[in-house]
Amino acid sequence: MxxxxxxxxxxxxxxxxxxxxxxxxxxxxxxxxxxxxxxxxxxxxxxxxxxxxxxxxxxxxxxxxxxxxxxxxxxxxxxxxxxxxxxxxxxxxxxxxxxxxxxKLSWTHFCELVKIDDPLERSFYQQQALLENWSTTELKRQKKASLFLRLAASKDKDGILQLAKQGQIIEKPADVIREPYVLEFLKIPEPYHLSETALETRLIDHLQAFLLELGKGFAFIGRQYRITLGNRNHYVDLVFYHRILKCFVLIDLKKEEAGYEAVGQMNMYLGYFENEENTEGDNPPIGIVLAKEKDDLLVRYAMHNISSQLFISKYQLYLPNRAELQALIEKQLQAGNQE
Known part of the structure; x- marks a missing residue:
């Protein structure tokens, strides 16, 4: 048959x-x-x-x-x-x-890891490569962009040691935030005079590299995402969905300093998405205002009583100064030993 x-x-x-x-x-x-x-x-x-x-x-x-x-x-x-x-x-x-x-790591991964002298930093990149399934190319990029030093710079001794031991575990909105975001892959020389639209376009053109900088769990939804309120259209620059935190992530780009108006605008976007875009099982959205500069005091007052899901972060177009970051982390580790 x-x-x-x-x-x-x-x-x-x-x-x-x-x-x-x-x-x-x-x-x-x-x-x-x-x-x-x-x-x-x-x-x-x-x-x-x-x-x-x-x-x-x-x-x-x-x-x-x-x-x-x-x-x-x-x-x-x-x-x-x-x-x-x-x-x-x-x-x-x-x-x-x-x-x-x-x-799970290949020989080429280990060739990159053995180049790192500091055992804490080496342990972090090993764990993160496993967590996020990095290719060797991705591992090289994150090393070059000093990901460990950037994440560790905002932590105390215990936080630095945990980061080295476990990698960056995503459990809450603050865990996806980086300060600063490094966009050196855009290859924009300083000084630059790009509009926010042009910056957004370049990020979309380099979406794979941008997703790597954002970290594990981000899925791209769209750009210039239109929302309509009171017969007026508003547009969120970039919209992502985070698979681990199960929520939308909204990013608004600012080519200069982030002012209090940007905080109010992002808070409005968050309210709209939570009430109009979320479906069953979605958690409250996260908002990130990504700016070239920010005034910490202004941001603190502008954020008073504002959603804990809203963050103001800086971006830079060049690789961070490793020596300065290493000095800061060594100071934090020494301070922890004296407690």
Whole structure:
């Protein structure tokens, strides 16, 4: 009997085979990645053990990795450059317990992580890469944009240690806020004279990078989202939905300083979305006024008795000063030790 493609049982068979095949491919890839990572860890262990024994130190000295690279490359081809061997050596030193290596991270992830000297910062990026399923490219970008230092700068000692241990866990609206937001991916030189509309357009053109900067859980809904009140149209610059917090996130862009008018306008948007756009299961929306500058005292008074779901944050078009952020965090850690 000829089997028709429309036959339900045959379609189920096809689906079963396809699912199992795809799962098998994924399992093989995961297994290969795990074996590569473990192999490189052991190679690093052998190198460090050799150096610590001091065997033939005078003969090899600083040329050990060069000699290994030459001999191993001759025997096995690519993969044993001096740089890669140095990463293997560092890998063992930074992650001395093989059984604790996270299986979801690839060798290229670990190559980026071992470059980080500070163990707290390295631990954060490891946890965050796992939480948000970062590619190696995304990990590089967040390192370059000093995500850990920016998040840690607003926390006390306990908060910094928790951030390093667990990553940024999203549990409440304040957890999605960053100060400042770094938009260096727009490649806008300072000084600049862009309108808010032009800035919005550039963010949409670089939506993938902007979503990475916003963090895990954001889904884009639309730009210039129209709402009508009293026969007048108003437009929210950018609207997102946060899958974890289950709420809309409204972003209003300001090319200069955020004034009290921006606070009132965003509060109106929040009221409208909560009453007119929310559906069953949605939590109250979050509002972010994203401005180049803000006056903290003005913002504090303008926000008096205003929804705790409304935030004023700054953005900058260049990478933050790592030295200043590191100094601030070290000061906070030292202050915590003195308490």
């Amino acid at each position: 000829q089997i028709e493609n429309s036959n339900t049982h045959y379609q189920n068979l096809l689906e079963q085979i396809a699912n199992r095949y795809e799962q098998g491919r994924a399992d093989i890839a995961a297994y290969v990645n795990t074996e590569i990572v473990h192999t490189y860890w052991h190679i690093g262990q052998y190198i460090v053990a050799f150096e610590q024994r001091g065997n033939r130190k005078a003969e090899y000295g600083k040329s050990l990795l060069e000699n290994l690279s030459k001999d191993l490359s001759l025997a096995y081809g690519k993969g044993f450059s001096r740089s890669n061997l140095n990463y293997m050596r560092l890998f063992y030193q930074r992650f001395p317990i093989c059984e604790e290596l996270p299986h």
